[in-house]
Amino acid sequence: xxxxxxTFASLKSQGRAGLVTFVMAGDPDHETSAAIxxxxxxxxxxxIELGMPFTDPMADGPAIQAAGLRALKAGATLRxxxxxxxxxxxxxxxxxxxxxxxxxxxxVYGVEKFLVxxxxxxxxxxxxVDLPPEEDAELCLPALKAGLNFIRLATPTTDDKRLPAxxxxxxxxxxxxxxxxxxxxxxxxxxxxxxxxxxxxxxxQLPVAVGFGVRRAEQARDxxxxxxxxxxxxxxxxxxxxxxxxxxxxxxxTVPAVAALVTDLAAGxxxxxxx
Amino acid sequence: MTIQQxxxxxxxxxxxxxxxxxxxxxxxxxxxxxxxxxxxxxTDARRDPAFQRExxxxxxxxxxxxxxxxxxxxxxxxxxGAKIYFKREELNHTGAHKVxxxxxxxxxxxxxxxxxxxxxxxxxxxxxATATLCARFGLDCIVYMGAVDVARQEPNVFRMKMLGAExxxxxxxxxxxxxxxxxxxxxxxxxxxxxxxCIGTVAGPxxxxxxxxxxxxxxxxxxxxxxxEAEGRLPDSLVACIGGGxxxxxxxxxxxxxxxxxxxxxEAAGHGLTGLHAxxxxxxxxxxxxxxxxxxxxxxxxxxQDAHSISAGLDYPGIGPEHAWLHDVGRVNFLSAxxxxxVAALQLCSRLEGIIPALESAHALAQVEKIxxxxxxxxxxxxxxxxxxxxxxxxxxxxxxxxx
Ligand SMILES: Cc1ncc(COP(=O)(O)O)c(C=O)c1O
Numbered sequence: 216x217x218x219x220x221x222t223f224a225s226l227k228s229q230g231r232a233g234l235v236t237f238v239m240a241g242d243p244d245h246e247t248s249a250a251i252x253x254x255x256x257x258x259x260x261x262x263i264e265l266g267m268p269f270t271d272p273m274a275d276g277p278a279i280q281a282a283g284l285r286a287l288k289a290g291a292t293l294r295x296x297x298x299x300x301x302x303x304x305x306x307x308x309x310x311x312x313x314x315x316x317x318x319x320x321x322x323v324y325g326v327e328k329f330l331v332x333x334x335x336x337x338x339x340x341x342x343x344v345d346l347p348p349e350e351d352a353e354l355c356l357p358a359l360k361a362g363l364n365f366i367r368l369a370t371p372t373t374d375d376k377r378l379p380a381x382x383x384x385x386x387x388x389x390x391x392x393x394x395x396x397x398x399x400x401x402x403x404x405x406x407x408x409x410x411x412x413x414x415x416x417x418x419x420q421l422p423v424a425v426g427f428g429v430r431r432a433e434q435a436r437d438x439x440x441x442x443x444x445x446x447x448x449x450x451x452x453x454x455x456x457x458x459x460x461x462x463x464x465x466x467x468x469t470v471p472a473v474a475a476l477v478t479d480l481a482a483g484x485x486x487x488x489x490x
Numbered sequence: 491m492t493i494q495q496x497x498x499x500x501x502x503x504x505x506x507x508x509x510x511x512x513x514x515x516x517x518x519x520x521x522x523x524x525x526x527x528x529x530x531x532x533t534d535a536r537r538d539p540a541f542q543r544e545x546x547x548x549x550x551x552x553x554x555x556x557x558x559x560x561x562x563x564x565x566x567x568x569x570x571g572a573k574i575y576f577k578r579e580e581l582n583h584t585g586a587h588k589v590x591x592x593x594x595x596x597x598x599x600x601x602x603x604x605x606x607x608x609x610x611x612x613x614x615x616x617x618x619a620t621a622t623l624c625a626r627f628g629l630d631c632i633v634y635m636g637a638v639d640v641a642r643q644e645p646n647v648f649r650m651k652m653l654g655a656e657x658x659x660x661x662x663x664x665x666x667x668x669x670x671x672x673x674x675x676x677x678x679x680x681x682x683x684x685x686x687x688c689i690g691t692v693a694g695p696x697x698x699x700x701x702x703x704x705x706x707x708x709x710x711x712x713x714x715x716x717x718x719e720a721e722g723r724l725p726d727s728l729v730a731c732i733g734g735g736x737x738x739x740x741x742x743x744x745x746x747x748x749x750x751x752x753x754x755x756x757e758a759a760g761h762g763l764t765g766l767h768a769x770x771x772x773x774x775x776x777x778x779x780x781x782x783x784x785x786x787x788x789x790x791x792x793x794x795q796d797a798h799s800i801s802a803g804l805d806y807p808g809i810g811p812e813h814a815w816l817h818d819v820g821r822v823n824f825l826s827a828x829x830x831x832x833v834a835a836l837q838l839c840s841r842l843e844g845i846i847p848a849l850e851s852a853h854a855l856a857q858v859e860k861i862x863x864x865x866x867x868x869x870x871x872x873x874x875x876x877x878x879x880x881x882x883x884x885x886x887x888x889x890x891x892x893x894x
Binding site for chain 1: 506514515516517518519520521522523524662663668669672675676679680681682775777778779780781783786788790791792793794
């Protein structure tokens with residue numbers, strides 16, 4: 216059992232959906248990012264997705280692109296992302312951390328070395344946007360061997376014929392991307408999401424998290440009624456951006472503002488099954 | 491590292507879209523079913539004689555093929571070595587080789603019932619070719635172009651608009667070709683049902699590098715026949731510039747197994763290989779971007795670096811995966827030319843031959859100036875004049891004014 220498995224088992228026994236929060240590692244700088252991550256569990260995050268900054272995030276919208284560029288400008292590297300995880304683990308041994316990003320920085324770091332270092336730092340799972348099942352030999356299979364979860368994205372274009380291939384080497388949970396589009400796009404209506412989650416659940420026992428387009432507590436509540444967890448990303452990195460000074464420096468409100476939104480979203484998710 | 495030379499250099503890619511360890515399908519799940527569909531549609535079309543026949547007809551009457559193989563007499567005399575021939579892709583309709591590929595992809599889009607075409611463009615030549623064929627066949631056309639390139643290739647922006655295309659300036663990242671490609675991919679992920687992504691070079695996820703190569707191979711196929719007619723034998727060497735590598739691959743591929751033919755690809759060395767440049771083989775390492783593994787310009791952390799070239803069409807931090815493989819197995823020699831050398835070559839060619847080449851093609855000519863004098867007079871050298879220079883006159887004028 217990884218921390219991810221344990222967390223979803225516990226959510227199940229509590230009878231509620233989980234909140235997965237995405238923030239960009241190193242945004243707006245290393246220290247503030249560490250403080251944001253440290254504040255997430257207390258505010259109600261059940262799983263932390265930590266973005267690995269990349270210059271060319273081809274599946275991300277303007278908000279997450281900008282967050283990655285802020286982090287890179289402040290000197291973020293993959294090595295430092297792992298340091299953030301290591302630092303978090305000094306005080307938190309239970310909240311799962313999933314690294315999310317693109318393959319090139321990992322490939323350049325060296326796959327074997329990355330898996331050893333990530334595991335050692337306390338990473339639990341990986342989501343790598345540009346590695347479909349067709350490229351499983353690159354990272355997915357070695358990651359599973361190293362004891363990390365490899366979480367795959369399923370999308371509206373993943374039809375019933377393709378789903379088994381997508382799910383075959385997936386572990387931890389399945390991330391359902393609720394729209395065809397980039398991060399930060401508008402969310403679809405809840406009925407569509409519920410139907411899609413039901414379809415995926417016909418093919419797998421794994422928990423299903425739903426993301427893309429969730430910004431507010433009511434949406435989190437509605438999606439949480441249909442899925443095992445709700446992912447929020449662009450709204451959080453937008454909140455970081457909105458609480459920076461004119462020259463991009465963090466202020467006293469940066470961390471509390473993110474935490475406040477997470478608290479709000481967590482309340483939404485918790486209300487999902489008690490209607 | 492020693493790499494075994496294969497029996498044939500022309501069998502790739504394998505079923506995973508790999509050329510050796512390069513290529514592949516590194517795309518988001520949303521796009522994966524689309525590129526599998528595309529691969530299937532292309533495989534069907536390729537086997538269909540009616541598809542080939544229709545394409546041949548358009549190539550002849552709309553594009554104006556075959557393009558001539560021209561003996562560059564005064565340049566040959568001036569350099570005093572190899573006998574130099576120009577493959578005149580700049581005479582194609584729309585002024586560059588790009589149209590060969592676009593025609594193929596647009597016919598495929600029609601076959602697949604896709605009515606909305608998106609493209610990325612750097613110099614604007616691929617955008618113009620796409621806009622042209624969309625006009626010809628009544629399709630919607632949206633072209634993504636880095637804001638920096640919109641400014642330096644203004645005549646092409648106007649041409650695209652004249653042809654009814656929508657040009658979307660891209661403000662993200664470095665605001666050049668790579669960012670235009672990111673933005674086109676973002677569009678495609680969003681508009682999956684009706685949209686066909688027409689990629690302009692031999693890069694991107696499989697099947698694009700193979701498909702674009704096949705559509706461009708007409709350049710080399712014609713060259714074989716034309717050189718036989720002119721000289722009764724094959725050429726001794728081939729030279730072409732490399733942005734993503736489509737004009738080069740089109741010329742090279744039909745000759746890869748004629749091992750006596752020397753092949754030279756010329757990358758853009760910008761301000762020089764120790765400064766800002768766009769030479770991914772000379773200055774890059776293997777990495778993964780835009781759907782394929784290839785040589786990329788990047789830093790220690792795998793972050794993609796800014797490329798620089800005076801020529802917008804070469805200003806890309808990567809290279810097609812088949813070139814990466816041909817480099818590793820030693821079949822193609824990769825050289826480079828700086829901004830200064832390319833501008834000088836453009837001027838020389840204009841004055842000696844009455845042909846103003848594109849700045850991209852001028853990079854190939856800059857290396858011809860170096861290689862040709864070392865060759866005997868019976869050495870037959872073909873250089874691909876991939877496009878004409880009209881679009882570049884403002885950039886060149888500004889460049890010369892700054893140095894005057
Ligand atoms: C005239 C011309 N030649 C060459 C290129 C470079 O592309 P490729 O390397 O794919 O031929 C371009 C690209 O815009 C171009 O316009």
